[in-house]
Structure formats: structure tokens, C-alpha cells
Amino acid sequence: xxxxxxxxxxxxxxxxxxxxxxxxxxxxxxxxxxxxxxxxxxxxxxxxxxxxxxxxxxxxxxxxxxxxxxxxxxxxxxxxxxxxxxxxxxxxxxxxxxxxxxxxxxxxxxxxxxxxxxxxxxxxxxxxxxxxxxxxxxxxxxxxxxxxxxxxxxxxxxxxxxxxxxxxxxxxxxxxxxxxxxxxxxxxxxxxxxxxxx
Amino acid sequence: xxxxxxxxxxxxxxxxxxxxxxxxxxxxxxxxxxxxxxxxxxxxxxxxxxxxxxxxxxxxxxxxxxxxxxxxxxxxxxxxxxxxxxxxxxxxxxxxxxxxxxxxxxxxxxxxxxxxxxxxxxxxxxxxxxxxxxxxxxxxxxxxxxxxxxxxxxxxxxxxxxxxxxxxxxxxxxxxxxxxxxxxxxxxxxxxxxxxxxxxxxxxxxxxxxxxxxxxxxxxxxxxxxxxxxxxxxxxxxxxxxxxxxxxxxxxxxxxxxxxxxxxxxxxxxxxxxxxxxxxxxxxxxxxxxxxxxxxxxxxxxxxxxxxxxxxxxxxxxxxxxxxxxxxxxxxxxxxxxxxxxxxxxxxxxxxxxxxxxxxxxxxxxxxxxxxxxxxxxxxxxxxxxxxxxxxxxxxxxxxxxxxxxxxxxxxxxxxxxxxxxxxxxxxxxxxxxxxxxxxxxxxxxxxxxxxxxxxxxxxxxxxxxxxxxxxxxx
Numbered sequence: 001x002x003x004x005x006x007x008x009x010x011x012x013x014x015x016x017x018x019x020x021x022x023x024x025x026x027x028x029x030x031x032x033x034x035x036x037x038x039x040x041x042x043x044x045x046x047x048x049x050x051x052x053x054x055x056x057x058x059x060x061x062x063x064x065x066x067x068x069x070x071x072x073x074x075x076x077x078x079x080x081x082x083x084x085x086x087x088x089x090x091x092x093x094x095x096x097x098x099x100x101x102x103x104x105x106x107x108x109x110x111x112x113x114x115x116x117x118x119x120x121x122x123x124x125x126x127x128x129x130x131x132x133x134x135x136x137x138x139x140x141x142x143x144x145x146x147x148x149x150x151x152x153x154x155x156x157x158x159x160x161x162x163x164x165x166x167x168x169x170x171x172x173x174x175x176x177x178x179x180x181x182x183x184x185x186x187x188x189x190x191x192x193x194x195x196x197x198x
Numbered sequence: 199x200x201x202x203x204x205x206x207x208x209x210x211x212x213x214x215x216x217x218x219x220x221x222x223x224x225x226x227x228x229x230x231x232x233x234x235x236x237x238x239x240x241x242x243x244x245x246x247x248x249x250x251x252x253x254x255x256x257x258x259x260x261x262x263x264x265x266x267x268x269x270x271x272x273x274x275x276x277x278x279x280x281x282x283x284x285x286x287x288x289x290x291x292x293x294x295x296x297x298x299x300x301x302x303x304x305x306x307x308x309x310x311x312x313x314x315x316x317x318x319x320x321x322x323x324x325x326x327x328x329x330x331x332x333x334x335x336x337x338x339x340x341x342x343x344x345x346x347x348x349x350x351x352x353x354x355x356x357x358x359x360x361x362x363x364x365x366x367x368x369x370x371x372x373x374x375x376x377x378x379x380x381x382x383x384x385x386x387x388x389x390x391x392x393x394x395x396x397x398x399x400x401x402x403x404x405x406x407x408x409x410x411x412x413x414x415x416x417x418x419x420x421x422x423x424x425x426x427x428x429x430x431x432x433x434x435x436x437x438x439x440x441x442x443x444x445x446x447x448x449x450x451x452x453x454x455x456x457x458x459x460x461x462x463x464x465x466x467x468x469x470x471x472x473x474x475x476x477x478x479x480x481x482x483x484x485x486x487x488x489x490x491x492x493x494x495x496x497x498x499x500x501x502x503x504x505x506x507x508x509x510x511x512x513x514x515x516x517x518x519x520x521x522x523x524x525x526x527x528x529x530x531x532x533x534x535x536x537x538x539x540x541x542x543x544x545x546x547x548x549x550x551x552x553x554x555x556x557x558x559x560x561x562x563x564x565x566x567x568x569x570x571x572x573x574x575x576x577x578x579x580x581x582x583x584x585x586x587x588x589x590x591x592x593x594x595x596x597x598x599x600x601x602x603x604x605x606x607x608x609x610x611x612x613x614x615x616x617x618x619x620x621x622x623x624x625x626x627x628x629x630x631x632x633x634x635x636x637x638x639x640x641x642x643x644x645x646x647x648x649x650x651x652x653x654x655x656x657x658x659x660x661x662x663x664x665x666x667x668x669x670x671x672x673x
Contacts, residue, residue, distance in 0.1 A: 018526060020638075026620070027643075031262070033289060035240075045646060068522060074640060076339075078234070078355060098402070098405070099406060099437050104354075172355070173247075173358060176367065179213070183363060186213040191469065192462070193462035197252075197255060
């Protein structure tokens with residue numbers, strides 16, 4: 001996973017709420033057995049509409065998605081994160097996220113940033129007024145800024161551990177295996193009647 | 199200070215707790231299927247890591263498998279006579295088989311008597327037990343919370359993490375009590391109850407919380423009804439939903455293949471009886487419903503929170519004060535091709551689906567069969583009845599339900615996720631409209647351009663008879 005410290009890029013304003021992971025990547029695109037190549041399926045049904053914001057050439061190359069509330073609800077498919085990342089997004093900003101999506105995003109180096117609805121709307125306004133407007137998402141400083149949106153600089157919350165892990169580009173599995181002894185110790189204490197699958 | 203059920207399970211599974219870090223939780227049962235696991239096994243191979251506890255891991259083939267042409271154990275995955283015609287689906291199932299063989303994970307393959315939807319087979323085998331932690335790369339893992347287990351969906355990176363370590367780093371969730379007082383009126387089911395809860399809380403309202411369903415109406419639900427309720431916790435934004443274990447739970451579990459036996463059963467019972475939320479425990483939030491006010495619910499829009507009683511009419515977006523909600527409702531009505539003010543009972547469907555991890559168990563099939571017995575499916579309506587597991591299928595056939603369905607004009611299928619999610623041959627075509635006992639009415643969920651109304655099995659069956667959204671009491 002690439003470390004994430006700070007990112008500056010152009011934004012796509014997605015003025016829709018309840019964007020579920022079936023919209024982000026429809027099930028028919030989930031059949032690959034690799035982690036790559038999912039960008040083609042990103043918002044596949046909506047992108048058929050030339051009026052859809054992601055279909056507009058002005059937003060080509062944007063790296064920050066600014067969406068409505070409850071982004072990423074529904075299915076646990078991490079393919080939704082892979083599709084956004086494969087397409088080129090590094091950050092999704094929304095007033096609220098589906099829990100599993102937000103967790104998946106941080107495992108794959110895509111930063112989910114929760115901002116108040118007013119700040120999200122201001123960023124969407126700025127990106128609509130000028131698709132070239134840049135937003136800076138500073139994970140180190142826990143702040144989103146956008147000179148085009150009246151110099152708005154909004155702090156965001158993220159727990160210390162996830163922030164550290166993203167800034168270092170570390171994956172959880174290696175970190176957890178440092179505590180293999182504690183896992184073994186826990187296993188010795190488990191009740192003998194707990195089921196096994198064999 | 200008392201603790202809630204969720205807090206007790208959490209505390210007893212903490213392997214490691216350190217300031218400024220998520221707790222490291224032990225996982226008692228890891229369920230695996232073909233869609234969200236290939237990249238996880240790949241990750242293990244790359245890092246040369248084994249599966250730490252194959253004996254706590256179980257795999258099944260459910261999302262991609264067809265529900266026709268399954269002739270029995272050993273049904274071929276490829277070549278002539280194989281029911282799997284989509285080469286990409288075949289690769290995904292083949293990959294799961296190779297991975298399970300390589301890493302020593304038990305697998306119930308297509309055609310096997312043990313095969314079924316991952317959330318149907320766990321409880322059916324007695325593997326899902328009170329007080330356990332259960333995860334799966336599938337958001338409907340919340341289903342197993344009906345047994346009093348802390349069960350939640352995870353992504354593929356987390357699947358890899360659990361395979362490698364049998365643990366997960368997790369931030370402690372908040373708790374929300376969903377208290378349903380009173381008794382459900384006759385003809386109102388667990389599905390109607392949870393649709394009403396989701397409509398009340400909203401699709402994001404449970405975000406960051408574990409739900410605990412409480413109150414008289416929940417206590418009175420059968421285990422299968424509780425499974426239906428907990429299944430849709432994620433539709434209210436909550437990763438997990440729980441019901442405290444009680445005699446209903448213990449009666450359900452006793453004698454199941456993987457349930458403890460003899461002295462172990464007594465030891466387990468002692469532990470399980472200590473799990474319910476203490477009287478002096480507090481929840482971070484509570485919502486209260488009166489079961490007596492509920493009636494059959496159906497969805498009209500494109501998320502599960504957009505549900506109303508069947509007696510109601512399609513809402514007018516213009517009545518919504520919040521601009522975001524108004525825009526979402528307008529968009530939903532355009533997609534669903536519905537006009538505000540249309541009576542929900544006037545909505546005609548061309549497809550009815552009974553099945554899924556929400557409503558693919560015995561009681562669901564019995565409820566549908568009770569409505570269809572001696573009746574005929576309306577002309578031009580396609581009805582799929584898909585048992586949640588091959589064991590459910592066998593039991594239903596023993597009870598003669600298959601004959602009830604086929605004599606009514608419905609199709610009797612083999613086990614799988616089927617038309618819940620548009621990943622296998624069972625899909626809606628563009629513009630088709632279904633009454634579906636599944637869990638999601640998202641745009642295109644059942645097939646590109648398809649339109650979904652979520653309903654209970656009884657409403658699905660009555661709808662099959664009339665061709666319009668209908669409750670059994672209307673017949």
C-alpha cells in the first residue's frame with residue numbers, strides 16, 4: 001500500500017446520497033479473481049449516461065470524489081474501493097460513509113474523509129463552478145482545504161492508529177502477526193466446547 | 199456498571215488492547231464464499247502465509263451458482279452437462295475449490311447436500327452459537343446475530359487478515375437498542391418488522407453501532423424470524439445486529455450437528471445464560487417501536503429505507519422538506535417508473551422471487567406455500583422459489599412444498615443466492631419489476647435496469663397470485 005500523507009487534486013462533485021456499492025461496482029463486474037482492472041466497472045450503469053458527472057471530459061483525471069451522505073452503503077464488496085482506486089481516486093469526501101466501505105477503503109489506501117454537509121456542499125459548488133479547482137487533503141494535518149471554495153479549510157477526524165497506518169503505508173496483517181504470541185495465548189483460554197468446522 | 203450483550207462478547211474476545219490502537223479481536227468462525235475470497239488467498243500466497251485456523255473456517259459456493267441443472271454431488275463445473283455456462287463464474291468457483299484444497303479449508307461445493315447460502319448453512323449446522331464472533335466477506339453476516347453472536351461483514355483485505363491471524367483489529371462500536379414493544383398483529387411477519395425498522399432508522403442511521411433487538415415482539419419471534427430481522431441490520435447501516443439468547447435459541451441449537459453435546463452442552467448453556475444485557479446496562483442510543491401498529495410493508499424506492507405499509511401510496515417527493523431526500527426520492531421514482539399517489543396495491547409485477555439469506559429458510563417457504571396451496575400464479579408472472587440451502591430444499595420436499603409450488607405454477611429451484619444479486623443466471627431484464635423477499639432494492643441489484651419491491655414471503659406469494667402487490671388477507 002502506498003503511503004498517504006497529503007494529496008492535492010481536482011474533484012468530481014457527485015450530488016447523490018445513498019450511493020450503494022452496487023452502484024459503485026455492479027455485481028456483474030465482481031467476477032475477476034485479481035485486485036486490478038475494476039476501474040472499468042466503476043459506476044458502470046450511470047456512466048452510460050453522457051450527462052453523468054464522471055462521463056464529462058472536464059472531470060477526467062480528477063482524484064477526489066465529493067459525494068452525498070451515506071456513501072458506500074450496502075454490500076461489503078471491497079471491489080468498490082478497488083474500482084475507485086483503479087479509476088484514479090485517492091480520496092472520497094462525504095458527510096457519512098457505510099461502515100464496511102470506510103473500513104475497506106483504509107485497507108487499500110483510499111482515504112475516506114467525513115466532513116459536515118455544509119463543507120461538502122461548498123466543495124461540490126467549487127468543483128462545479130471550476131472543474132480545475134484543486135482540493136488539498138492533508139492527512140498529516142487532518143484538514144481539507146480548497147482555495148476556490150473561499151479558502152475553506154475544514155478539519156476532519158480520523159483515529160490515530162488508522163492515520164498512522166495510512167501515513168506509513170502499512171497493512172494490518174503484518175502488524176498483527178507481531179503479536180502472534182498473544183493470539184496463541186488467547187487460543188489456550190478458549191472454551192473447549194466451541195465448534196470446529198472439520 | 200452492567201454491560202450489554204455486545205459488550206460482553208466484545209470483552210471476551212479481546213486478544214490485545216493497547217492505548218491508541220483498535221482492539222485485536224479473536225474470530226471464532228470465519229465463513230468464506232467464492233466472490234470475496236480469491237484476492238485474499240492470493241495475498242496469503244504472496245506472503246507465504248498459511249491459514250491459521252482452517253478448523254474455524256468454512257467455505258461454500260453460493261453467489262455464482264445456477265439454481266437449475268444441479269443434479270447432485272459431483273455435478274460438473276465444466277464441460278457438457280455442467281449447469282455453469284458463464285466462463286467467468288466458472289473461474290471464480292474453480293478458484294475457490296483450488297484455494298480450499300491448497301489451504302485445507304472445508305468446502306461445501308455446488309450440488310453437495312451441505313451446500314447453501316453462507317448465512318443459511320452456519321445456523322443450520324449449529325456452527326453459529328451464542329457469544330461467538332463470526333465474520334464473512336459479506337455484509338449479511340449480521341444474520342448470525344440472531345443466535346446471540348457478534349457477527350459482521352468484512353472486506354477482502356480483512357478476509358485475508360482473518361485467514362492469516364484468526365483475528366481482526368476493530369474499533370469498539372457504539373450500541374443501539376431497537377426495542378419493539380407489544381405483539382405483531384396476525385399476518386405481520388419478521389420481514390415487515392425489519393422493513394419498518396429500516397424505514398424508521400434510515401439506511402445510515404445505524405452507522406457505527408451494533409443493534410440489539412429487544413422487547414416482547416422480538417422475544418416472541420421464532421429463531422428463523424430473528425435471522426430475518428438481524429439479516430437486514432446492515433440495511434440500517436449497522437454492521438451487526440443481535441438478539442439475546444434465550445430458550446428459543448437453545449431449543450433451536452440443541453441436537454444440531456455442530457452444537458455441543460452432553461456435559462459440553464451444559465457448560466455452554468451456563469455461559470450462554472450469562473450473556474444477555476444486564477438490567478443496569480445502558481445503550482448509546484435507543485429507538486422504540488410499537489409492534490401493534492405494524493402491517494405488511496413493501497418498498498417503493500431504490501433503497502431499503504424507502505418502505506411503507508402496503509396500504510399506503512407512492513409518496514410525493516414534493517412533500518419532503520429536506521432537499522437531499524427530495525432529490526433522492528425523485529430519482530428513485532424515475533428509476534422505478536412510479537407516479538406519486540399511486541396506491542402500492544396497484545403496482546403490477548412480472549416476477550416474484552422467494553429466497554435469499556433473508557427469507558430462504560423453512561418458515562419462509564412454508565409461509566409462501568400456505569398462500570399458494572390450491573391457488574394459481576397469475577398469467578405472465580414468473581415465480582422463482584429458491585431454498586436457501588440444499589438441506590432446506592430436502593426438508594421442503596419432505597413436506598411436499600415443492601409440489602405446492604409447482605402445481606401453482608412456480609419454479610422450484612436448487613439452493614443459492616439466486617435473484618438477490620444479479621451474479622448468476624437468475625436476473626431481471628431491463629424494465630422488469632419484481633416482488634422480492636431479498637434484502638436490497640438498489641438500482642440494478644437484481645439485474646441491470648430491473649426494479650425491485652422488497653416484501654415478505656407471504657406478500658410475495660399473494661402477489662404471485664394477483665400479479666399486483668398484495669397481502670394474503672386481500673385474497
